[in-house]
Amino acid sequence: MAALNLSRIEKTYPNGFKAVHGVDLDVRDGEFMVFVGPSGCAKSTLLRMIAGLESITGGELRIGGTVVNALPPKQRGIAMVFQNYALYPHMKVYENLAFGLKLAGTPKAEVDQRVRHAAQLLEMEHLLDRYPRQLSGGQAQRVAVGRAIVKKPEVFLFDEPLSNLDAKLRASMRVRLTDLHRTLRDEGQPATVIYVTHDQVEAMTMGERICVLKEGVIQQVDTPTALYDRPANVFVASFIGSPEMNIHEAMLQSREGRPGLMLGEQWLPLPADKAALLPTGTEAVRFGLRPEHLGALPRPDGQSLVVPGTLRTMEHMGNEVFVHFALGALPFTARVPADQLGALQGASRGDTHGFHFQLAACHLFHAVDGRRLC
Template sequence: MAQVTLNKVVKKFDQTEAVRGIDLDIADQEFVVLVGPSGCGKSTTLRMIAGLEETTAGEIMIGGQIVNDLPPKDRDIAMVFQNYALYPHMTVFENMSFGLRLKKFPKAEIKQRVERAARILDITELLERRPRQLSGGQRQRVAMGRAIVRNPKVFLFDEPLSNLDAKLRVQMRTEIKKVHQQVRTTTVYVTHDQVEAMTLADRVVVMNGGRIEQIGTPHELYHAPKTRFVAGFIGSPTMNFIPCRLVEVTGALGVQLAEGLTLPVPSERDPAYRPYAGRALVLGIRPEHITETRAYAAGAEFAMSVDVVEPMGMETIVYFMVDGTEVCARVTPEAALAPGKRMRFLADMRHMHLIDPQSERVIDVPGATRVHGTARVPAA
């Protein structure tokens, strides 16, 4: 059990900078997920923590000790790889106990530790098998078992679920969460899948281009993204970004999306947005906050002609165009109209974001992480 601290960590490969000076504090027992598109430096960061890559500059501390110059085996970490990296010629038991055997642990203790890990992961009956006799999910369990038996200070996961099919991935995701709740080892987990990041993490670190875009709880990232990148990366379907102008209409602010289409800004956001009045900005609003009109819910109503309709079962995704920009809305299946029909929508502007197109930053609104009742819940 230990904290992990990254202090201005830089990694250069020849001339290209993969990681450009990141600071990160991970608390003891915390589950932190590094997420971002491929090439954002998340895996490199993890590999530097593991000691598989040298750091070009900066400091990495595990449990208060600077580990920059320590080889992986002396860092007291365990890693789970995307392709499992099980030793093909060893049985599951031998795979899990390899590290302990190298460290010359007594046989009885090795057996006890392996059996305990096998029980946690429900692979007791597989201990005598070899990796090629196991399914993908079972192999991933063994890889986790190999990490657990070492009882390390930190678990490192490098996209462990990417090789599994969609159904198994969801199942193993739950499994990993369960294991963490049981063993409470500090965990750093890398993935490009934002759903994995949101569901597993205590805190998510969104990376892009070798930098940290934002660190926060899943809730914070979803409701109060700090940059356009984070806003677009978290959530599916992705947030709508509509070019707009912040205008003042009879004393109150509104976002003008097109000629004759201006949506009012909630009054509590007025102080934060007032300095930007008159400027060209980008409105960010999630598809789930544009719905069909509902009698009980407040919001800005407007009508648009439907472009594309995608039924998903429990809901229907409806696309329409606003002045050349495609906008996505999530409506109940019964409410969706056929393409070409004019439909009335309701935008829950309490969840709006305004983005400065120059800096690509979301204009800060104090208290924006507060949970609002969504438009689907009748207002009290």
């Protein structure tokens, strides 16, 4: 059993800098949890405190129900994989995998069995006889993961393990690692994983749940879908999703009894159910709309509102096009399937077009503190 429980965890570095501000978090036994956030938000600090590589200056950390604040790393039942997977250059892959176990006095037959099992899980049996210099970046990273697997830890900690790989390899390693987590679960050896990344795509595709951090404070902990559909604040809304959610300040204004808002010079009606959820007295909000809720054609169900915008640029991705346009002075990005460009096909910069806003899908945030209103 290796659930983790972080209670009011704080970190103040010896120089007085407070990097972590009272983090409360439960990671379930066998869960794949991702910590995501921009550089400097204290992902590594938190992970290193869990690993025991960094002291905890406030709060309590439990692993499997036991308070481990004072336990050295070796006694925490964890294995960590870093971005820089420093393998021993003078040892073959087999020895790299076996080294830690041998050092711990594990019987030879068991070392061999564990090394071969890890190699099989990571499809690298053919690499066991090679030296690290004979490996590609992706292969070396697999060996680094293998070194963690042979330890049979209850908790795996990954700190940006794929950052050094090119985009294509990163994509295949993502699948390999999530697959590995499921295989271990199927084999009756479930491992709790905490995976740190600054890459929201990695977070969204790998995490069963995601913990979004900003400046040492948790912003939201949720499933990928819930984070995407119901971001708790403007920070999460703009951090998750690519292209980013369009977010602009807006003033509430009813017209002829209909709730609505002014976006620059443009008045847009607000869906009644959303307007009803706004705290009474709200005057200003931050209005958010994901790029896929902006189109070039009317929605088949009639649930969109056409607004004239000025075309800036179009980025062709193959199956879809990111259309950048302006509503008055406000920039917007629409994400349009390539076969639904309509009159935008062949349009030029500066042309005026009708863009279809799917307002039922809009997000409204507090004008000042950015928290989700509805």
